[in-house]
Every structure is written in structure tokens, then in C-alpha cells.
Amino acid sequence: MAALGDQSEEQAMAAQPKPQNRPISNIVIVVAMQTEALPIVNRFQLTEDPDTPFPQGVPWVRYQGTYKDLNISLIWPGKDPTLGVDSVGTISSALVTYAAIQALQPDLIINAGTAGGFKAKGASIGDVFIVSDCAFHDRRIPIPVFDLYGVGLRKAFVAPNLVKELNLKVGKLSTGDSLDMTQQDESSIIANDATVKDMEA
Amino acid sequence: MAALGDQSEEQAMAAQPKPQNRPISNIVIVVAMQTEALPIVNRFQLTEDPDTPFPQGVPWVRYQGTYKDLNISLIWPGKDPTLGVDSVGTISSALVTYAAIQALQPDLIINAGTAGGFKAKGASIGDVFIVSDCAFHDRRIPIPVFDLYGVGLRKAFVAPNLVKELNLKVGKLSTGDSLDMTQQDESSIIANDATVKDMEA
Numbered sequence: 001m002a003a004l005g006d007q008s009e010e011q012a013m014a015a016q017p018k019p020q021n022r023p024i025s026n027i028v029i030v031v032a033m034q035t036e037a038l039p040i041v042n043r044f045q046l047t048e049d050p051d052t053p054f055p056q057g058v059p060w061v062r063y064q065g066t067y068k069d070l071n072i073s074l075i076w077p078g079k080d081p082t083l084g085v086d087s088v089g090t091i092s093s094a095l096v097t098y099a100a101i102q103a104l105q106p107d108l109i110i111n112a113g114t115a116g117g118f119k120a121k122g123a124s125i126g127d128v129f130i131v132s133d134c135a136f137h138d139r140r141i142p143i144p145v146f147d148l149y150g151v152g153l154r155k156a157f158v159a160p161n162l163v164k165e166l167n168l169k170v171g172k173l174s175t176g177d178s179l180d181m182t183q184q185d186e187s188s189i190i191a192n193d194a195t196v197k198d199m200e201a
Numbered sequence: 202m203a204a205l206g207d208q209s210e211e212q213a214m215a216a217q218p219k220p221q222n223r224p225i226s227n228i229v230i231v232v233a234m235q236t237e238a239l240p241i242v243n244r245f246q247l248t249e250d251p252d253t254p255f256p257q258g259v260p261w262v263r264y265q266g267t268y269k270d271l272n273i274s275l276i277w278p279g280k281d282p283t284l285g286v287d288s289v290g291t292i293s294s295a296l297v298t299y300a301a302i303q304a305l306q307p308d309l310i311i312n313a314g315t316a317g318g319f320k321a322k323g324a325s326i327g328d329v330f331i332v333s334d335c336a337f338h339d340r341r342i343p344i345p346v347f348d349l350y351g352v353g354l355r356k357a358f359v360a361p362n363l364v365k366e367l368n369l370k371v372g373k374l375s376t377g378d379s380l381d382m383t384q385q386d387e388s389s390i391i392a393n394d395a396t397v398k399d400m401e402a
Contacts, residue, residue, distance in 0.1 A: 055303065080350050083346055083349055083350050084346070085346050085347050085350050087350075088342070088347070088350070089340060089351070090291075090292055091291055091292055091295045094292045094295065094296055095295055095296065095299055098296055098299070098300075099299075102256065136378070138339055138378060138379065139290060139378040139379060140378075140379040140380065140381050141289070141379065141380045142380060142381060143380065145284055145285070145286050146286050146289070146380075148284055149281050149284050149286050149288075149289070150290070150378070150379070177337070177339060177340040177341075177351070177378075178339065178340060178341040178342065178351070179341065179342045179343060179344065179347075180341050180343060182383060182385050184383050
């Protein structure tokens with residue numbers, strides 16, 4: 001989901017190294033909001049799966065299709081059943097990503113969407129970023145080692161050819177469940193050395 | 202996980218109404234930290250399941266056993282594989298709860314553990330609370346309707362007989378991923394009318 005900031009960015013995170021030495025064929029794209037999902041759905045002519053592999057009762061939506069020799073599934077957590085807004089945030093994102101891994105065994109997961117960016121770190125409106133590292137800025141646990149757990153720093157899948165081919169910017173991302181940014185969030189985002197800020201990575 | 206506060210409390214949240222008109226027989230207890238889990242494991246003489254119903258590679262632990270005519274599974278997210286600390290916080294809690302629902306089809310889920318409490322709201326050290334309502338204090342999304350989604354208010358399962366029988370206190374709980382409490386968190390906790398604060402509800 002787009003986060004507040006003086007710049008708007010797009011980020012794509014590839015989180016899963018392929019398990020064997022074979023071409024990537026099964027791709028899952030996780031997207032938080034329908035307005036972020038639909039341009040991808042339309043570009044790849046994906047169709048909504050009427051019989052998703054997810055449990056009955058969850059609002060999670062799968063769009064699927066093929067592109068060249070790739071099977072593509074775009075997973076969107078759907079609308080909150082009570083409130084009707086997109087199920088944004090890290091919990092929904094983690095749940096659908098887990099369920100998609102279990103059901104679809106992807107070779108590659110791409111977490112894509114709009115994000116906030118920091119001009120002082122070199123981001124501009126319309127930039128497309130590929131994320132090199134991902135960390136939390138709103139899980140403050142000031143106990144040794146738990147503090148590192150809270151930050152949860154992860155390296156994303158390295159994709160140098162993609163970066164070169166598409167001339168993408170590369171930057172670190174900081175994630176959290178709030179759209180605004182408190183002083184404590186800002187300190188953590190600076191500590192995370194983040195160029196990009198989102199709510200679902 | 203225990204949260205900071207001038208009082209320490211225990212809370213138990215029963216989140217799942219029984220689906221049919223039959224006695225509750227299958228109970229899942231979700232606990233964030235091993236030190237919180239072991240007294241329950243010992244009390245009910247639960248044993249660690251060497252062959253959990255969870256995917257290979259996850260650190261999630263299931264202790265199981267029976268008490269009278271009840272099947273009890275205690276699920277603990279386990280230790281972070283890299284850092285070795287308990288996998289506290291809302292994301293781990295949501296993932297193991299989801300996976301436990303899928304694998305074990307419980308009639309009742311109890312989210313139990315230590316928590317912070319607010320003296321001004323009537324909490325004292327050693328109190329045992331049953332939670333009536335649960336909401337987030339660290340998902341600030343200041344857009345109409347999304348703001349309500351972020352707060353995510355949920356009613357817990359009502360258990361008046363349990364409250365009466367065990368003479369429990371009843372209160373509202375506010376949850377979030379940080380152990381400390383910023384000014385913004387405090388405002389949200391007050392808005393949530395919370396007596397109890399934890400990190401995994």
C-alpha cells in the first residue's frame with residue numbers, strides 16, 4: 001500500500017531462491033491492494049480463479065495465467081469482509097504469502113506494489129525500485145537479540161540481470177503497519193538505511 | 202510476550218465460537234514464549250509432537266495431550282532459527298494460529314500468556330484476565346474506514362461461566378509488535394479502552 005512520503009515509488013521484492021538448478025517456472029506475485037493488482041492482472045491477462053486453493057471463507061483472491069513459459073499467480077488478500085477495504089498490512093501479507101507457498105510451491109515470490117520513497121536517499125516519483133534488503137521499523141523490542149529479531153532484517157533475492165536489463169534502482173526497504181510515520185518510526189527507518197517504505201514487505 | 206507496564210497480567214482470549222451444537226473437544230492454545238508455555242505443558246502433562254502437522258522447516262512446536270475428554274494442543278511458534286529467541290509478535294502468532302486452524306480444526310482457540318496491565322484501569326500484578334475485546338494500537342492508517350481496519354477491533358468469545366467459576370477479571374486488550382510504548386501507542390491504547398497490553402493477540 002502506498003505510504004506517505006514526498007515521493008511515490010514502486011518496489012518489487014523477490015524473496016525465494018529457486019530450490020533446484022532448473023528454470024523458474026512458477027511465480028507468485030503478492031499485492032496488497034486491488035488498485036495495485038489490476039494493472040498487473042490486465043498486463044498479463046490473468047483471470048480470477050473461481051476455485052482458489054485457499055480455505056473456504058477467506059477473502060483471498062488468486063488471479064492466474066501464463067506468460068511465455070511462466071505460470072503466474074497474483075495473490076491479493078482481498079477486502080476486509082466487514083469493512084470492505086483492502087486487507088493491507090504485514091499480517092495479511094504474511095498469511096497469504098504462507099498460504100500461497102503451501103498451495104502453489106512457487107519458485108519465485110514477488111512482493112510488488114506502490115511505496116513511499118525518500119528523496120534524500122535518491123528516490124523520485126515514478127521510480128521503480130528492486131529491494132535489496134527488507135526490515136521492520138515498528139517492532140521495537142529493546143532487549144538484546146530480541147531487538148534484532150524485531151528489526152527482522154532479510155536480504156532479498158539478488159537479481160542483477162533484471163536490474164541491468166530494466167535499469168532499475170536498487171534500495172533497502174523498511175516496512176510497518178502504519179501509513180503515517182512517528183518520530184520513533186523515522187529513527188528506525190534511518191537506522192534501517194531505507195530508501196523505500198511500505199506496509200507489507 | 203510480557204509487555205512493559207507498571208503491572209504484569211495474564212490474559213486468555215477465546216477467539217473461536219464452536220461451530221456446532223456439541224461439546225468443545227478440540228482445544229488449541231497459542232502461546233508466544235517457551236517460558237509462558239512450559240507451565241501449561243507441565244500442568245496438563247503435554248508432550249512434544251515429534252511429527253507436527255506443520256510444514257517441514259518451520260520452527261513451530263506442538264505439545265499435545267488430553268485432559269478429561271478434551272484434546273489439547275499447545276502451539277508455540279518456536280525460536281527464530283537465526284537468532285535463537287522466541288518468535289514473538291503478531292505475525293508469528295497469526296501464522297501459527299492460521300496453520301493450527303487448518304491442521305487441527307479446533308473447537309476453541311485460547312491465546313494465553315503474560316501481558317502488561319494498567320493500574321489506572323484496575324489491573325494488579327498477578328491478576329488473571331479474560332479478554333473481552335481485542336484491538337491494535339500500532340496500525341495507524343488515517344484514512345476513513347482504513348483507520349477502523351487498522352484498529353481491527355474484535356470481540357472475544359464470551360465465557361461468563363468461566364469468569365464466574367474462576368473469579369477472573371474481564372478487560373479489553375490492546376496489541377502491538379513493540380515492547381515499549383510510544384506516545385502514539387499510548388493514545389491508541391487509551392482510545393482502545395484497554396486494561397491489558399500484549400504483543401500477540
